[in-house]
Amino acid sequence: MKPRSETIQNAARAVYDVCVIGGGASGAGCALDSQLRGFKTILIDAGDFGSGTSTASTKLIHGGLRYLQQAVTNFDIAQYRVVRLALRERRLMMKNARFLSRPCEFVVPCYSFLEAVYYDVGLKLYDWLSGDASLSPSRFINRTESLARMPSLKSDALYGTVIYSDGQFDDARYNLALVLSCVASGGDALNYARLVEFERSPDGHLLGAWVEDRLAAQRFRVMARTFINATGPFSDRMRGLAGNTNQRIILSRGVHILLPLPEEFGNDALLIPKTDDGRVIFAIPWQGRLLVGTTEGESTLDAELIVTRKEAEFLLRHLNRYLEKRFEVGDIVSAIAGLRPLVRSRNSRETKKLIRDYEIEVDRRSGLISVLGGKWTVYRAMAEDAINTVQKLLTGRITDSRTRNHALFGAENDDTNLEGLLAIYRVKMSTIRYLTEKFGNRCTNILDLTRENASLAAPIADGSYHIQAEVVYCARQEMATSIEDILSRRLGLQFYDWRLAAQAAPVVGDILARELGWSPARMRTEVAAYVDRINRCLEALGHEPVRVTEVNTSEINGELHRRA
């Protein structure tokens, strides 16, 4: 990975074909497609890659059953197309990064014969829409079989369940794999680089942009022939900077909570088909936890993205109706809130009825291309459309997108031999397995670090299976520049357990200080700020704040220090 300073120097000198603004799923997907079609591309994000909506998702690669239900009940052909496209994309998304995705079976509880018929028929339609992209056919199973599959399901009055399949993925690592694939193909990517102002010709056409390097508090200019606005919830703000003030986006806030995963829950996910306000909630086993969500309601950009006690109680109230084991707010180990950017529909302002479709808008005056709306599962199709538009504008013709069959970074050779790795490296099989699930074939780069320096095989916190070498690797090769970049998006420990993440912060801070040249004072400030953020999340749910024991970090990483 090129040093950040070098990328900034290049960016300030070059003229790009395409500058993509926003490094979430939509922007990272556009940058990869653009670079693979031969355009000189730069991707910039105001924060870390994927730090917006793209890591607050339910982590499903799906057509969307709720949208299918709306398509059928409202005879809505647009909704039907959204589901169909997503089901086709589901297969491509899973194929291009197998290590980050898996098929998952969902259990839909039914309490009468009629309900069973309703869901069975609906899910057969879902299978049919998937065509040859189907994962496995849906089916009804009786009460006894259902309880054997998911013993934690409340047995009273249960008639049976309908089982269907969708995909599940690691959204944060998938987002990063898109960015790293773009860089590996010759593109430039910068996180913590916020576009603050466009430069325009007298007739209003975009010529360049002023970008703030938030780590150095400096500005530099990026010149590009086209600019793609992929800023998700911030799309209208970006359109405003380009001179277009009409509003196209409505924001819908969604939250998830994470709970300890009861053994009796099994491997399947539970779909709660109807909440009091007519939505669906999922309870999904995810990386050793039970991920429960989502709520939904209109929101604004200024709303603080911290899950409230009221939101958590809403989710628990519904979950507890279906499970034998009762969960309390005190059981919550972490939570996450996000803003879904929906394209404004002419007919409805109610967020649950808005179409999850997307639109590629070309602003006639400025030339800004905005990727509006959509969802994770269709990120590739959206990017393909956006780059078709760019290509038509720049060259007058359109060539095939190469992203359909482009194995993402870490998935290039999908045949990692775990036993072989165990013979080479002196670490536990569970560590090797976990590293391959997070980093794909790049796990060997991390394992190599443990061979150079055995102390890097130590965990980052007692009770965590993440090892210190991961932090070193992410700082050197994955553009991680803060404790949160590491614990939240690179490793995922922050989603697994807020308290454990806070306990790991001093060790992670110490390693980052070595890698990024922080002073001891800066390191202490970074650790304190991180723990403070975690405590604000805990306090919002009424939990006790965490107290991080002072850790003598130089002792922990003595060997690392000597090497440096």
Ligand SMILES: Cc1cc2nc3c(=O)[nH]c(=O)nc-3n(C[C@H](O)[C@H](O)[C@H](O)COP(=O)(O)OP(=O)(O)OC[C@H]3O[C@@H](n4cnc5c(N)ncnc54)[C@H](O)[C@@H]3O)c2cc1C
């Ligand atoms: C609760 C919830 C659950 C969801 N679950 C699913 C699901 O299970 N499956 C699914 O398919 N979809 C799901 N979605 C939808 C999906 O997550 C979103 O559609 C998708 O992540 C949007 O990605 P994006 O890149 O458009 O936006 P974002 O991920 O928000 O990215 C926009 C980026 O733009 C950057 N930015 C903003 N302003 C600037 C600037 N001035 N300069 C530079 N960068 C800037 C931001 O920092 C941000 O990183 C869910 C959404 C929500 C809210």
